[in-house]
Amino acid sequence: MSSINNKVIHELESIVGKSRCMSMREDLFCYEYDGSIDKSLPLAVVLPKNKEEVANILKCLYKFNIKVVGRGSGTGLSGGAIAPENSVQIVFSLMDKIIDIDSVNRIAEVEPGVINSNLNIEAQKFGLRYAPDPSSQQACSIGGNIAENAGGPHCLLYGVTSNHVLGIEVVLEQGQTVLLGGKLKESLGYDLRGVFIGSEGTFGLVTKVFLQLIEYPESTHTLLGSFPSIESAGNAVSAIIGKGIVPAALEMIDSLTIKSVEKVLKVGLPKNAGAVLLVEVEGLQEDTQILRKEIEQLLWESGSTEVLSAKDEKERIKLWSGRKKAIGSLGTIAPNYFIVDGVVPRTKIAFLVQEVEKISKLFNLPIANILHAGDGNIHPCILFDEKTPGILEKVLQAGSEILKICVNAGGSLSGEHGIGLEKKEQMPLLFSEKDLNAMKNLRDVFSPSNLFNPDKIFPNSVKGTPFLQNNAVKNAGKDSYI
Amino acid sequence: MINLNKNTTINKIIAELETHLPYNQIVNNHEKEQITIDGIVPSIVIYPTNHSQIKLIFTIAKKNNLGIIPFGGQTKINLGNIPKKFDIALSTKNLNSIINHQQFDLTTTVEAGITLLKLQKFLAKFGQYLPINSPNPEKATIGGILSTYPLGLNTSNIGLPRDWLLGIKVALTSGEIIKGGGQVVKNVTGYDMPKLFSGALGTLGIILEATFKLTPIKTNPEYLLYSYDSIEKTLEIIEQFKNLDFAPDTVSVFNSCLLNSSTKNSSTEKSNYSIFCKIAGLKNTNKRKIEQLQNILNQHGNLINLENTELSFIEQNLINYTWNTKQELIILKINFPITNLKKLINYSLIFEKNNINNQMILDPLSGIMYLSLEFKQNKTNKNLLYQLLNEFRKGILNIGGFSVIQSCDIAIKRKFDVWERSQNNSFLMEAIKRKFDPNGILNKGRFIDKL
Numbered sequence: 040m041s042s043i044n045n046k047v048i049h050e051l052e053s054i055v056g057k058s059r060c061m062s063m064r065e066d067l068f069c070y071e072y073d074g075s076i077d078k079s080l081p082l083a084v085v086l087p088k089n090k091e092e093v094a095n096i097l098k099c100l101y102k103f104n105i106k107v108v109g110r111g112s113g114t115g116l117s118g119g120a121i122a123p124e125n126s127v128q129i130v131f132s133l134m135d136k137i138i139d140i141d142s143v144n145r146i147a148e149v150e151p152g153v154i155n156s157n158l159n160i161e162a163q164k165f166g167l168r169y170a171p172d173p174s175s176q177q178a179c180s181i182g183g184n185i186a187e188n189a190g191g192p193h194c195l196l197y198g199v200t201s202n203h204v205l206g207i208e209v210v211l212e213q214g215q216t217v218l219l220g221g222k223l224k225e226s227l228g229y230d231l232r233g234v235f236i237g238s239e240g241t242f243g244l245v246t247k248v249f250l251q252l253i254e255y256p257e258s259t260h261t262l263l264g265s266f267p268s269i270e271s272a273g274n275a276v277s278a279i280i281g282k283g284i285v286p287a288a289l290e291m292i293d294s295l296t297i298k299s300v301e302k303v304l305k306v307g308l309p310k311n312a313g314a315v316l317l318v319e320v321e322g323l324q325e326d327t328q329i330l331r332k333e334i335e336q337l338l339w340e341s342g343s344t345e346v347l348s349a350k351d352e353k354e355r356i357k358l359w360s361g362r363k364k365a366i367g368s369l370g371t372i373a374p375n376y377f378i379v380d381g382v383v384p385r386t387k388i389a390f391l392v393q394e395v396e397k398i399s400k401l402f403n404l405p406i407a408n409i410l411h412a413g414d415g416n417i418h419p420c421i422l423f424d425e426k427t428p429g430i431l432e433k434v435l436q437a438g439s440e441i442l443k444i445c446v447n448a449g450g451s452l453s454g455e456h457g458i459g460l461e462k463k464e465q466m467p468l469l470f471s472e473k474d475l476n477a478m479k480n481l482r483d484v485f486s487p488s489n490l491f492n493p494d495k496i497f498p499n500s501v502k503g504t505p506f507l508q509n510n511a512v513k514n515a516g517k518d519s520y521i
Numbered sequence: 522m523i524n525l526n527k528n529t530t531i532n533k534i535i536a537e538l539e540t541h542l543p544y545n546q547i548v549n550n551h552e553k554e555q556i557t558i559d560g561i562v563p564s565i566v567i568y569p570t571n572h573s574q575i576k577l578i579f580t581i582a583k584k585n586n587l588g589i590i591p592f593g594g595q596t597k598i599n600l601g602n603i604p605k606k607f608d609i610a611l612s613t614k615n616l617n618s619i620i621n622h623q624q625f626d627l628t629t630t631v632e633a634g635i636t637l638l639k640l641q642k643f644l645a646k647f648g649q650y651l652p653i654n655s656p657n658p659e660k661a662t663i664g665g666i667l668s669t670y671p672l673g674l675n676t677s678n679i680g681l682p683r684d685w686l687l688g689i690k691v692a693l694t695s696g697e698i699i700k701g702g703g704q705v706v707k708n709v710t711g712y713d714m715p716k717l718f719s720g721a722l723g724t725l726g727i728i729l730e731a732t733f734k735l736t737p738i739k740t741n742p743e744y745l746l747y748s749y750d751s752i753e754k755t756l757e758i759i760e761q762f763k764n765l766d767f768a769p770d771t772v773s774v775f776n777s778c779l780l781n782s783s784t785k786n787s788s789t790e791k792s793n794y795s796i797f798c799k800i801a802g803l804k805n806t807n808k809r810k811i812e813q814l815q816n817i818l819n820q821h822g823n824l825i826n827l828e829n830t831e832l833s834f835i836e837q838n839l840i841n842y843t844w845n846t847k848q849e850l851i852i853l854k855i856n857f858p859i860t861n862l863k864k865l866i867n868y869s870l871i872f873e874k875n876n877i878n879n880q881m882i883l884d885p886l887s888g889i890m891y892l893s894l895e896f897k898q899n900k901t902n903k904n905l906l907y908q909l910l911n912e913f914r915k916g917i918l919n920i921g922g923f924s925v926i927q928s929c930d931i932a933i934k935r936k937f938d939v940w941e942r943s944q945n946n947s948f949l950m951e952a953i954k955r956k957f958d959p960n961g962i963l964n965k966g967r968f969i970d971k972l
Contacts, residue, residue, distance in 0.1 A: 143763075144859060187709060188709045190707060190709075199707065199709075201716075202680065217949065218945065221944070222921060223856050223858065223888060223923075224680075224856075225672040225681065225856055226923075226944070227925065227942045227969055228946075228950050228968070228969040229717060229725075229950055231949055233683065233716030233719075234712055234714075234717050236713065237712065280627060281625040283738075285627075285737065325805040325809065326806050329803055383705065384626040384628070384705055385625075386623065386626050415626070415705055415707065449704055450705050451705050452710045454705075454709065455707065455709055457709055458711065466710070470710075470711060471699075471700075473697045473699050474699045474714075475711075477693070477699045477957075478714065481714070481953070481956070482712070483956065484952040485949065496711065
């Protein structure tokens with residue numbers, strides 16, 4: 040370790056104490072990866088307990104020009120929390136207080152390390168909830184949700200994280216604390232809050248958040264339709280949206296996923312179905328009853344072979360369990376998976392899945408499809424065994440081909456996971472150099488030294504420059520976990 | 522403004538523009554006086570029809586150190602502080618087409634100059650609408666609304682225009698045309714650039730195109746109008762709205778005198794305050810909603826019986842009133858935490874106590890109040906008004922709110938910053954302005970912190 044690095048660690052230890060500053064290799068292994076395929080060991084990991092410590096850490100790192108990567112729970116799927124060598128990772132798991140729940144104004148004031156579902160448990164005591172519900176909500180943090188502008192099944196009706204964040208207290212690279220937005224729905228001036236959300240930790244670090252809570256619906260109805268093919272399930276999606284119905288959630292899984300779910304969970308999904316579609320409506324009783332009937336009719340008309348309707352909360356949870364645990368169940372098919380997060384106009388879901396099938400055959404890789412069908416956000420999961428020589432290049436190439444199809448279909452590279460390391464080289468598919476430069480100009484306002492989360496989002500300026508993803512390929516030996 | 526040998530410079534610029542733009546897109550006669558802002562008449566008004574013309578205008582503006590103010594339907598053109606540079610008024614009204622409508626995907630892409638009414642009429646054919654309201658929708662353009670109208674009256678259920686914005690195309694002062702966001706309803710690819718330009722008062726670039734997500738039209742709108750004789754009783758009623766099983770689509774509280782003569786009847790003439798509610802949805806649900814509302818509204822009030830069509834106009838008329846541009850009126854928009862409503866009402870009574878005529882429109886669910894104050898030009902009245910306005914605005918800050926003077930005489934703008942807030946992020950705002958408009962071409966001096 041260089042003498043400068045020693046100085047940095049010594050100074051960090053003086054800010055947070057030795058127990059909350061880790062630099063031993065064996066201590067760092069837990070922080071070298073997130074939910075993506077990349078990994079890298081940082082120089083050190085620091086766990087602050089309050090904003091003053093965060094500010095002092097940043098002042099120190101700014102002085103030594105050491106890059107900084109923020110980390111919530113490390114559940115991100117695009118490599119957003121991967122810290123390159125010689126950078127310092129700031130982990131927010133100890134800043135996890137729910138400071139206040141103002142039930143009259145329906146505002147939660149929380150620290151960034153609060154786990155999404157923990158907030159809901161607390162808010163529920165006041166008859167309130169926080170709407171964004173990423174699948175990892177039992178583990179992911181609010182700070183991470185803000186960095187990635189996280190979504191979830193119910194964002195179809197309620198919107199993504201950005202729609203529910205009123206204000207954010209952030210610390211910038213030289214340790215200045217600023218409030219972006221506030222406690223009101225609107226704030227004057229440029230929407231600094233809005234541009235910060237989804238900036239993937241490249242603008243600054245969040246130390247406090249004001250979140251808008253919503254009330255629980257009076258009534259919820261959940262339906263599960265089985266279809267002979269993904270095309271007919273896709274037609275049902277178009278039929279429901281085209282009829283002017285916007286459900287709270289509209290989720291789909293394909294036959295390969297159904298089989299793996301049934302193998303593990305035995306929730307009663309029809310094993311021979313080509314796809315199942317989960318539809319949930321929320322609202323006043325009178326509304327949901329009528330909507331349930333209309334949707335059921337549309338499911339039958341679109342070719343559904345079976346329609347199940349949850350009679351109570353227990354049955355609802357059972358119907359949802361197949362969807363919620365779908366990704367985990369894929370472990371029965373292959374030891375590793377790579378999740379693609381493309382988006383297409385929702386009318387093109389069936390087309391996209393057909394194309395994914397072609398790619399699956401072309402690359403000889405099984406692909407299971409899990410879709411937030413209501414908003415066109417698809418998650419083809421490319422299944423593989425990391426021990427197969429050369430497999431990772433093939434997986435990444437297949438993922439890249441799927442994203443190209445999404446973009447060509449009028450869609451986008453990421454619906455909710457972010458660009459991070461994983462998709463940054465594909466950014467030129469969607470944005471010109473001018474578009475990207477405008478984004479960089481915005482980043483430079485918040486972080487003129489580009490101190491935060493280096494090498495994320497933007498493609499490498501020098502073509503062919505290897506970075507972590509390439510390194511991951513290189514390093515993928517029999518001892519590697521990917 | 523152009524000072525140096527003004528006519529020669531202007532003539533040169535016009536000559537240069539005319540080589541690229543048809544003559545009917547450049548106005549250099551008395552018609553330009555219709556675009557006066559705070560008493561300043563621009564040297565030229567330009568109506569470009571394509572993006573390359575806008576690029577050219579920026580190049581010329583940069584070369585000659587000119588200031589440009591973009592505008593759409595002129596409905597909110599006076600919003601902002603007094604301009605520091607205003608040479609060219611640039612209208613987007615010729616860029617007004619619907620580029621794309623994906624009926625079954627509930628999205629649309631439009632040019633910025635299309636009016637809200639034209640777009641809504643088009644979408645209505647498909648049973649869809651864009652959940653944005655605006656004063657004077659027949660004139661107000663999408664670009665103008667996005668730039669100037671973040672949160673308005675009756676938006677508690679629909680949110681801000683930016684919440685419906687998926688993608689954007691913008692002309693920067695560098696002449697570059699950039700895009701941000703996308704055309705799909707869920708997207709986190711790159712930074713959320715649409716948010717940067719929405720509500721930026723055209724100070725960072727000119728919005729050329731916008732993509733929105735849409736929603737099905739809410740069916741069966743129904744309205745209730747009640748009158749009350751005191752503000753205390755009105756607030757008691759509002760307090761009970763939290764017990765409703767649902768959030769009404771619209772709740773407006775206002776001085777009854779704002780109802781125009783056609784909707785006035787004997788009940789409203791005697792009353793001081795009115796509550797207007799709108800609900801929509803399936804008929805069965807509406808029945809319950811109406812019953813619940815009536816149970817609350819009946820307690821101290823009188824139902825004003827009007828036809829549904831007549832009631833439907835009240836909603837738009839109130840929204841229009843919030844942007845009244847009469848010089849003798851000051852229209853103040855106040856955002857406040859809803860728990861501080863009573864404090865805000867108490868503060869606002871200082872005007873009445875000092876015999877300054879005022880009217881209020883309140884959206885208690887969104888935490889927004891519009892207050893119009895009568896502005897008399899004599900010196901004693903003026904000084905008193907300045908003093909009270911100052912006190913009132915400080916009071917708003919104290920309760921965690923902020924205020925904008927949306928419309929007023931230039932004398933007020935000379936005395937007050939129209940935007941008043943208490944936040945410590947001005948250095949970020951300034952840095953953004955410097956990055957995106959380094960030469961101060963767009964709307965200079967008019968936004969927060971006189972950016």
